[in-house]
Amino acid sequence: MAGTRLTRRRFVGLIGAAAGGSLLAACGPGLAPAGPAKPAGPPIKVGGMWITSGSLSTYGEFAKQGLDLAVEEINAAGGILGRLVEAKIENEGAADNAVRVARRYALEENVDFLIGLDSSGVAEAVAPTMKELRKILMITHAATPRVTGDLCNRYVFRMSVNVPQNSASGARIAATEIKAKRWTNIGPDYAFGRQSWDFFKKELRKLQPDVVFLDDQAQWPKLGNEDFTSFIAKLQQTQEADAVWSSTWGNDLVNLVRQGNQFGLFKSGKPYLFELGAAMEVLETLGDQMPTGFWVGTRYWWKVPDTETNRRFVDTYLKTYNRYPSYNAQNAYTGMKLLAAAAAKAGSVDTDKVIAALEDFEYEAPMGKIKIRKEDHQALAQGVWGKTASDAKLKFRVLEPVKVFKPEEITPPVPETGCKL
Amino acid sequence: MLLFLIAVGLSLIFGVLGVLNFAHGAFYMLGAYVAFQLVARGGVDFWLTLVLAPLVVGALGGIIEVAFLRRMYRRETVFQLLLTFALILILDDLVRIIWGSGPRMVPQPAPLGESIPIGGRFFPAYNLSVVALGPVVGLALWLALRSTHAGRIVRAAAQDREMASALGIDVPRVFTAVFALGTALAALGGVLAAPLRTLSPAMGDAIIIDSFIVAVVGGLGSFPGAFLGALLIGQVGAFGVVNPALAQLQIAFPFILMALILLVRPRGLFGG
Numbered sequence: 100m101a102g103t104r105l106t107r108r109r110f111v112g113l114i115g116a117a118a119g120g121s122l123l124a125a126c127g128p129g130l131a132p133a134g135p136a137k138p139a140g141p142p143i144k145v146g147g148m149w150i151t152s153g154s155l156s157t158y159g160e161f162a163k164q165g166l167d168l169a170v171e172e173i174n175a176a177g178g179i180l181g182r183l184v185e186a187k188i189e190n191e192g193a194a195d196n197a198v199r200v201a202r203r204y205a206l207e208e209n210v211d212f213l214i215g216l217d218s219s220g221v222a223e224a225v226a227p228t229m230k231e232l233r234k235i236l237m238i239t240h241a242a243t244p245r246v247t248g249d250l251c252n253r254y255v256f257r258m259s260v261n262v263p264q265n266s267a268s269g270a271r272i273a274a275t276e277i278k279a280k281r282w283t284n285i286g287p288d289y290a291f292g293r294q295s296w297d298f299f300k301k302e303l304r305k306l307q308p309d310v311v312f313l314d315d316q317a318q319w320p321k322l323g324n325e326d327f328t329s330f331i332a333k334l335q336q337t338q339e340a341d342a343v344w345s346s347t348w349g350n351d352l353v354n355l356v357r358q359g360n361q362f363g364l365f366k367s368g369k370p371y372l373f374e375l376g377a378a379m380e381v382l383e384t385l386g387d388q389m390p391t392g393f394w395v396g397t398r399y400w401w402k403v404p405d406t407e408t409n410r411r412f413v414d415t416y417l418k419t420y421n422r423y424p425s426y427n428a429q430n431a432y433t434g435m436k437l438l439a440a441a442a443a444k445a446g447s448v449d450t451d452k453v454i455a456a457l458e459d460f461e462y463e464a465p466m467g468k469i470k471i472r473k474e475d476h477q478a479l480a481q482g483v484w485g486k487t488a489s490d491a492k493l494k495f496r497v498l499e500p501v502k503v504f505k506p507e508e509i510t511p512p513v514p515e516t517g518c519k520l
Numbered sequence: 521m522l523l524f525l526i527a528v529g530l531s532l533i534f535g536v537l538g539v540l541n542f543a544h545g546a547f548y549m550l551g552a553y554v555a556f557q558l559v560a561r562g563g564v565d566f567w568l569t570l571v572l573a574p575l576v577v578g579a580l581g582g583i584i585e586v587a588f589l590r591r592m593y594r595r596e597t598v599f600q601l602l603l604t605f606a607l608i609l610i611l612d613d614l615v616r617i618i619w620g621s622g623p624r625m626v627p628q629p630a631p632l633g634e635s636i637p638i639g640g641r642f643f644p645a646y647n648l649s650v651v652a653l654g655p656v657v658g659l660a661l662w663l664a665l666r667s668t669h670a671g672r673i674v675r676a677a678a679q680d681r682e683m684a685s686a687l688g689i690d691v692p693r694v695f696t697a698v699f700a701l702g703t704a705l706a707a708l709g710g711v712l713a714a715p716l717r718t719l720s721p722a723m724g725d726a727i728i729i730d731s732f733i734v735a736v737v738g739g740l741g742s743f744p745g746a747f748l749g750a751l752l753i754g755q756v757g758a759f760g761v762v763n764p765a766l767a768q769l770q771i772a773f774p775f776i777l778m779a780l781i782l783l784v785r786p787r788g789l790f791g792g
Contacts, residue, residue, distance in 0.1 A: 152722075362643070
């Protein structure tokens with residue numbers, strides 16, 4: 100009996116050693132080919148929050164892919180300051196849920212950085228909480244001006260294009276390409292939709308003083324509205340408006356365009372500017388149902404800019420996930436890489452030191468050169484708009500031509516943001 | 521008319537079983553996804569799908585009734601609500617696992633891609649057929665319940681479970697059939713909605729609130745009530761959109777209507 104037991108134990112041990120050995124062999128080169136064999140300390144933890152459930156969950160899906168890619172690349176290059184990065188993602192949900200998740204990340208799981216946020220409403224609730232949690236939050240999508248405006252604080256950063264920048268770019272398209280006199284709006288009835296229309300009006304009035312805005316014709320379907328029939332009827336009846344500004348996004352935009360096609364809404368020749376129409380989430384879903392010849396905006400378009408950094412990112416992304424990166428994917432990727440670069444510059448992951456490193460930090464991202472403005476922590480990034488066109492090789496609409504607006508041209512100066520750090 | 525079909529199923533289940541089926545929207549979603557699977561992936565004819573998908577979902581509804589809901593009739597209403605709410609979460613995740621969380625689309629059936637001019641405006645033929653189909657289904661259901669033998673049994677079981685079973689009616693089986701029929705109606709709504717709307721795992725959550733308003737406004741358990749309720753809610757919503765002075769309040773309109781009707785007629789317009 101003693102003999103068998105010994106044999107069995109040795110057998111199990113051998114199996115374990117063999118399995119462990121092959122596991123190491125399998126993971127070793129993939130994990131850290133260039134870096135040190137042993138990490139310099141415990142992993143650096145990153146807590147991500149995006150929409151991963153419900154009708155807008157494609158945004159979270161793209162963000163996860165972008166974040167995963169960034170973490171993989173950072174770890175392959177030896178991690179941050181020799182320590183590996185460990186990232187996790189949770190659904191941001193409604194504002195109160197996101198605040199709870201942020202608290203848990205900061206207080207219980209003791210993450211080093213928080214990253215993400217899709218919804219403006221949610222971001223406006225989470226941003227003020229960071230003052231008390233004393234952790235860096237890198238916002239990658241939520242575009243409300245308030246988190247780098249009147250709600251700003253030293254812990255909150257945003258590396259992505261915000262509402263004023265996007266609307267200002269759209270106003271330039273309106274003034275130079277559309278040249279319509281009377282504008283109205285259709286957009287979701289919450290912070291983002293309202294801010295988008297307000298900033299568009301403000302910018303376009305500067306560029307085209309005789310413009311008329313038909314506020315009483317503006318339409319505000321609720322976010323997540325599915326049946327746009329009556330809104331489409333109203334848009335068709337509104338003869339006074341020469342052109343329409345639309346901040347409708349995500350599945351709502353897919354529904355609006357599809358149902359609009361069914362009712363012949365886009366055949367009238369009336370111009371529509373879709374502020375977030377060039378999101379891959381929308382273009383992939385609509386395919387050839389997206390009408391061509393319409394100006395659409397985005398916060399990153401994978402063909403722009405034509406730099407080595409961007410080409411490499413798009414190639415890697417395409418190879419890894421077999422699809423083109425959406426702006427949300429690029430933003431999550433860049434947000435993570437930016438944090439890593441700032442920590443490397445600071446020589447530490449200490450919150451105060453990384454904040455100091457991020458302020459006025461210039462970084463070359465796939466989306467182009469960005470600079471984090473010291474005074475409000477908003478990224479100075481370029482605005483991208485383009486005209487929808489078909490591409491024989493792709494199953495979705497592409498942008499041709501593309502118009503790019505310089506950051507300094509479209510970003511409101513610091514005193515206008517209302518941010519005091 | 522989509523709302524009508526869904527509200528009718530909701531009303532039917534409540535009227536006969538006495539269960540407020542929160543998961544009704546989830547069955548609607550399931551119907552749409554089954555249609556996506558059959559039409560967009562399987563190349564099955566849309567009109568065949570219109571029959572097949574409700575059968576599949578109705579069968580699932582029947583199984584769920586036998587396996588879970590049946591145990592809840594004698595318990596407090598809270599348990600029924602919890603159970604049907606749990607069903608939403610399970611079915612939503614099931615859809616996510618099978619079809620992914622990304623938006624999905626179903627093409628319109630070919631012969632109805634055309635638009636028809638009415639009063640100077642063009643209406644897609646498909647939308648018009650959906651409008652026409654609603655009352656047909658509703659009327660058929662109403663006549664079946666009123667005049668057929670099976671309909672009488674269902675009404676008897678709804679009115680007095682114990683008396684009906686004393687008369688030799690297999691009440692549990694009737695309940696299973698009614699629940700299956702109700703969920704099949706929700707699925708029919710889902711199939712019809714699929715070419716109009718974008719499919720996503722949350723599509724049921726959006727419609728269930730409107731359907732509840734329709735059913736409550738019309739009177740829970742009443743078919744003509746559900747029909748009138750659906751028309752009213754549609755009109756009130758459109759009224760808010762078209763009238764510029766009220767556009768800001770448009771979202772609140774259906775709720776205001778429901779509150780007013782509950783104040784004046786707590787049982788709804790046609791509630792007994």
